[in-house]
Amino acid sequence: MLPPKALLDALGSHTSRLFNGDTPLPRAEFEAQFKALMQSAFSKLDLVSREEFDSQMVVLARTRARLEALEAKVAELEAQLNPPPTE
Numbered sequence: 001m002l003p004p005k006a007l008l009d010a011l012g013s014h015t016s017r018l019f020n021g022d023t024p025l026p027r028a029e030f031e032a033q034f035k036a037l038m039q040s041a042f043s044k045l046d047l048v049s050r051e052e053f054d055s056q057m058v059v060l061a062r063t064r065a066r067l068e069a070l071e072a073k074v075a076e077l078e079a080q081l082n083p084p085p086t087e
Contacts, residue, residue: 011041 014037048056 007041007044011037 015034
């Protein structure tokens with residue numbers, strides 16, 4: 001993974017080469033090259049796709065719900081093992 005400054009510097013230099021070429025690129029060619037440049041930059045970062053993020057959020061929510069249920073069950077069992085003293 002590149003440090004953010006190095007990534008931005010590399011991205012800036014590649015982008016300036018696209019803009020400052022001897023001959024202007026047709027729009028479609030520019031878009032294709034810029035998209036490839038951005039994909040290359042993003043691949044150097046430690047990113048996940050939106051789909052992977054959303055699926056991990058579902059797993060996390062499910063895990064939290066199960067943990068809360070287990071904590072409630074443990075509290076119930078502890079209460080049964082250690083009933084409050086009666087006077």
